[in-house]
Amino acid sequence: MSSLSGTPTTASAGEERSARIAVTLFPLLILAGGAVALAAPAAFTGLTSWINPLLGIIMFGMGLTLTPPDFAVIAKRPIPVVIGVVAQYAIMPFLGWLISVALGLPPALAAGVILVGCCPGGTASNVVSYLAKGDVALSVAMTTVSTLLAPLLTPVLALWLAGQYMPVDAGSMAWSIVQIVLFPVLLGLVVRVFLPRLVNKALPALPWISVTAITFVVVAVVSVSANAIFSAGLLVLAAVILHNGLGYALGYTAARLFRLPIPARRTTAVEVGMQNSGLAAGLARTYLTPESALPGAIFSVWHNVSGALLAAYWRRRSTPAVRDGEQVPAAVTE
Template sequence: MSPDLLTKVILPLSLFLIMFGMGLSLKIADFKNVVKSPKAVAIGLIGQMLILPLAAFIIAIALQLPPEIAVGLMIIALAPGGATSNMFTYLSKGDVSLSISLTAVVSVITPFTIPVMAALSMSFFMANSSEFSLPVIKTIVQLLVITVIPVAIGMFVLSRWSNFAGKLENFLKWFSVLFLILIIALIAMKNKDEMLNFFAQAGLATLLLNIVVLVIGYQMAKLARLTHAQAVSIGFEVGIQNGTLALLVAGSLIGNEIMMIPAITYSLIMFFSGAAFGWWINKHNNR
């Protein structure tokens, strides 16, 4: 499998299907929940849209990451949550409705914020390099086509054929998680001699980012006196990002394989750290 086939065909198509599957689980009521739980949603949005990128920026500076690795770290921090964060929320007895609502809202916002913030990150970290660029308007349109439009189609299918949508959504939910694992496995096989080097370059940064924002998201919710279930949801929404989208932005839209490295290491690490975090918060809560 050539890199072009993976980044230009398989990644966009898989993300389209993943976002379509997300749409199959969404109703207009999920967006109305934003109004019903404004405090919880506000904490989640602040954590994901502000604290998460800020944490990535501080880590990139503190660890003196190479420019392209630093931009890749910023891209994963700019991505929304996804099926994986929803899955961890469910398994950890969090507020699934809040998790889905936050994922939906942030997924609508990020097609506009990712191109702008990624371009600014490239300008800051790669000021002396003009080899790679990110056309902001074109990228916004591409992300809208790949993310928002399939969500809207999925919501339409759910409104018209709910039984069929329920069956298909259950399949696509697990497909999104398994397909991310498959993509990472294919990349790992293709670069098997470089995987240790990948982790040497980005492993510590992505591990720190993942753990720090999981804890910050959860503690922000606790300090705001939200329920334990809401705190669990916000912890995972802030701490577990859409690795497939980050891979697509770095590999397909920007066309830089080095920038994909943080998304690769992050996507491998998050399954273990997410499971450990879910076990820890529930053990702590039971005490």
């Protein structure tokens, strides 16, 4: 399950093919949108007012895909969920700060990198976990919990870490996250409960609605950050690659330290490394500066590319299956 993929825990060959297409096309479409915005930034600056509504649409789509069994996983297996969510909010914010210090990023860019780290897990993480032969039910639970905690944890962490570089209005940011994230997700849940047949008919279209919305968010952010991209694009790209890659590695390490099964380790790595960078870009554009939104825009492209590559690598390695939350004996040790 994912607001981007609609991939269920148990998938058919057709669903797997659809998921592969999604993971391949999403970064390409986002990359194309960013390139167009760079080529003609003036044509798209008017889209900036649509960033938050588009993010709300994405979160509404996430709410539509959630079902009672997704929440049952949290009750049945709380320890892996807690490990993943704690790793998410402990590792990525501090990684963002460390990378900003190590690379000597300017204040606006440093704040943007840190804000990416303070956001919840990315909406594409569920399909990447599925393709990586991870624990998809656990991935959905981790994404859900980290998203629901975002109104509290994202502003507090941003104030603490990004506030060292520029002023952060944590109260207003928290209210924005409630409006952009919490309300749409809850509305999606309500619609799913009361209009299940209608939602089931709409599910195949949700991936494309979500990716279209994300693409427009990236176009809007890039269009007002074109000058910053040309002057500091490589530096930001280096920060993003380090942030994302170390997130995967440390997320996997955390799960391994707690002796989680291999599918759960892969899922934890993906959940920690992939961020809701579209949300970060929108918040940075609203509460920081246009330049601060640049790391989120670049992260939106890169983590989809890296996630697809990581999933392809793990799929080639034999791994234990997960059935009803229980691991079948492993054929490989990681």
